Amino acid sequence: MSQINDVAAREVELERVQVSVIGELFDERLAGAREQLAGVLASPPDGAGEAYEREVAAGRLAREVRRLEGAEDGLVFGRIDLADGTVLRIGRLGLHRDSDELPVLVDWRAEAARPFYEATPVHPMRLRRRRHLRLAGRTVVGVSDELLDGSAPTGQDVLGDGPLTAALQERRTGRMGAAVATLQAEQDAIVRSPHRGVTVVQGGPGTGKTVVALHRAAYVLYAFPKAAERGVLVLGPNARFLDYISQVLPSLGENDVVLATCEELADVAPGASDPVEVARLKGSAALADALAAVVRSRQAPAGDFEVRVGQEWIRLPDSDVAQARESARTSGLAHNRARRLFKELLVDALVRELARSGAETLERIDAQVAQLTGLDLDRVAAADLRRLGVDEAPATGADVFDADAVRAELLDDASLDQAVEDLWPRLTPGDVVQALLTDGDAPAAYLRQFTDDQRALLWRAPGAPWTDADVPLLDEAASLVDGPPEHAFGHVVVDEAQELTGMQWRMIVRRCPGRSMTLVGDFAQAGPATVAQDWTEALGPHLGRRFDLRTLTVSYRTTQEILAATEDLLARIAPGRPPIRSIRRGEVPRTLAAAPEPLVTTLVRELRAQAAAYPGELIGVICADGRTEQLAAAGIERHARLVPASQARGLEFDAAVVVDPAGITAARPGGERDLYVALTRATKRLCTVTVPPAVKIAR
Numbered sequence: 001m002s003q004i005n006d007v008a009a010r011e012v013e014l015e016r017v018q019v020s021v022i023g024e025l026f027d028e029r030l031a032g033a034r035e036q037l038a039g040v041l042a043s044p045p046d047g048a049g050e051a052y053e054r055e056v057a058a059g060r061l062a063r064e065v066r067r068l069e070g071a072e073d074g075l076v077f078g079r080i081d082l083a084d085g086t087v088l089r090i091g092r093l094g095l096h097r098d099s100d101e102l103p104v105l106v107d108w109r110a111e112a113a114r115p116f117y118e119a120t121p122v123h124p125m126r127l128r129r130r131r132h133l134r135l136a137g138r139t140v141v142g143v144s145d146e147l148l149d150g151s152a153p154t155g156q157d158v159l160g161d162g163p164l165t166a167a168l169q170e171r172r173t174g175r176m177g178a179a180v181a182t183l184q185a186e187q188d189a190i191v192r193s194p195h196r197g198v199t200v201v202q203g204g205p206g207t208g209k210t211v212v213a214l215h216r217a218a219y220v221l222y223a224f225p226k227a228a229e230r231g232v233l234v235l236g237p238n239a240r241f242l243d244y245i246s247q248v249l250p251s252l253g254e255n256d257v258v259l260a261t262c263e264e265l266a267d268v269a270p271g272a273s274d275p276v277e278v279a280r281l282k283g284s285a286a287l288a289d290a291l292a293a294v295v296r297s298r299q300a301p302a303g304d305f306e307v308r309v310g311q312e313w314i315r316l317p318d319s320d321v322a323q324a325r326e327s328a329r330t331s332g333l334a335h336n337r338a339r340r341l342f343k344e345l346l347v348d349a350l351v352r353e354l355a356r357s358g359a360e361t362l363e364r365i366d367a368q369v370a371q372l373t374g375l376d377l378d379r380v381a382a383a384d385l386r387r388l389g390v391d392e393a394p395a396t397g398a399d400v401f402d403a404d405a406v407r408a409e410l411l412d413d414a415s416l417d418q419a420v421e422d423l424w425p426r427l428t429p430g431d432v433v434q435a436l437l438t439d440g441d442a443p444a445a446y447l448r449q450f451t452d453d454q455r456a457l458l459w460r461a462p463g464a465p466w467t468d469a470d471v472p473l474l475d476e477a478a479s480l481v482d483g484p485p486e487h488a489f490g491h492v493v494v495d496e497a498q499e500l501t502g503m504q505w506r507m508i509v510r511r512c513p514g515r516s517m518t519l520v521g522d523f524a525q526a527g528p529a530t531v532a533q534d535w536t537e538a539l540g541p542h543l544g545r546r547f548d549l550r551t552l553t554v555s556y557r558t559t560q561e562i563l564a565a566t567e568d569l570l571a572r573i574a575p576g577r578p579p580i581r582s583i584r585r586g587e588v589p590r591t592l593a594a595a596p597e598p599l600v601t602t603l604v605r606e607l608r609a610q611a612a613a614y615p616g617e618l619i620g621v622i623c624a625d626g627r628t629e630q631l632a633a634a635g636i637e638r639h640a641r642l643v644p645a646s647q648a649r650g651l652e653f654d655a656a657v658v659v660d661p662a663g664i665t666a667a668r669p670g671g672e673r674d675l676y677v678a679l680t681r682a683t684k685r686l687c688t689v690t691v692p693p694a695v696k697i698a699r
């Protein structure tokens, strides 16, 4: 025993020395970047060009400082010893000294680091040994080795508990941490996949889908420079979830990933939410066609165009208007941009008309004068000019007409613009959605595939606040009237992707023209607005049927006991789904009945008991959305995180207390899936508190 301890202590000491050398180089790099940044900021720019260059350089250096600072904690976590004696240390970022051939620290995403994650005794990938380092701050406090080539342990090998076990035993903090040191082979294979198109990762609760998605985002930034140039977007279901995952990428040295919800992406803050049946209808991609039809209906409906120019009314025939409309529509420009083209084409037609009618008027005057006086005015004018010694032909009406000047004047003319506005009005996204869902005749005209009842559900009162299900409609309308979103991304990661409606998928695809995406989710955990049953159905219309589908099979969160307790529920909500395995053991879930005492009394007693027995652990109380207010008012948040069931997806706690499971099931359609999500949030203990149904007292 003491011999083993001696070996471990000696190896820890050796690693300490190496890690402190790496730490010194890291400090040098960080100090260098900070110094350079301070230098750039201190030097006054000479002129606008230099100010711009300074800004660019300062931005780049500030990013570098943030990248280094983010990766400082747990900078070095692994080492691989190749069979030929080469030693590589693996860390959150790469460090290299020009004087050395081998890197001082290999970035975990580099190809050279792959065996650290993927080597097994069956496929050792030329490794003899894989070593995990455990650090407290900068100091190595433990090492643990795996021998991969079948060789016998030597006096330098420290075999013991796996690092994964240690990682999983850590307390939850309310924020997810990176799993970069312990990514498992099946996860790593997805993170490092060379596939640049759409990758879908499915798996039961706690199988590491979020872990894979976030490490994949970091990998894409490292390995796919073209995608990295355009940036990476991580889309999550709500702000609470984004807060939960917000630390992972910065701790991998990646600060420039955009984390957003659909609302943030569309830049719309909804003021209400729709009932589920309305949200489902609004999520249907059929609404995209309807919105497009509304916009088309506002583009120069049939008819002549009449406008007052100076003292005259000029009329353009329907055919001229139709031609301008078709050219503007087929230009590929969005409605408000195509309006300018439409106006220019109308003005061109007007100018032609003015030139023609001007020439006609002059000819008519000439003819009248000739009839009255017998004089040919053109000939008289030519003779006058000859007498004056000018030999030029007199200007005709057409020559006098300055088409360019008239055109410019018309384009600037306010009354002409107003006339165009009547024909092709500038629209806001809100106008379009409002026109579809509020105007009396629009639903019947554009939503023919819906029944009368469905159309009635879709109707919204004029001036009502926008709802969360309106957000993708507004975004669609924005793309129709103002064009595609300004910012597109090179790669998009979607977590809880089973939640997205057809209209939301359209939002995402608009922002990722390269269709390079990592989508992770689980249909057994789908919320009530989800209508698709599987990935092919959900993605087919938007991304096609060809995607790389991967399945994770091991749960790193949900204990075997909790998985067993939820087996029947899973069989009901996802019949035929093969069960997942868990590598965690814990307590058998308990059930408490909140009767005859009030619920809050039972709950507070339970939370106090747990806090006393397991101090410092993170407890989540999950309840039906409608009960949150009551529990918040009773001060439950002093003891635990209080989470409405609709927002529990993706979250994790040491212990979960699920309040009134029957209430969660009944709260909204698909409530059994909400309950499944709630029951699978704990890493250690689950307790459900049942509430007796309210008794109706007959009078």
Ligand SMILES: Nc1ncnc2c1ncn2[C@@H]1O[C@H](COP(=O)(O)OP(=O)(O)OP(=O)(O)O)[C@@H](O)[C@H]1O
Binding pocket: 164, 167, 168, 176, 177, 179, 182, 183, 184, 187, 203, 204, 205, 206, 207, 208, 209, 210, 211, 212, 522, 525, 556, 557, 649, 650, 651, 652
């Ligand atoms: N390789 C790993 N090393 C250490 N911890 C891991 C690993 N993989 C997953 N975990 C941990 O397991 C827990 C569950 O992971 P994650 O949240 O990614 O699962 P999920 O599949 O997204 O779950 P859900 O379906 O509930 O959203 C997290 O605490 C995560 O850090």
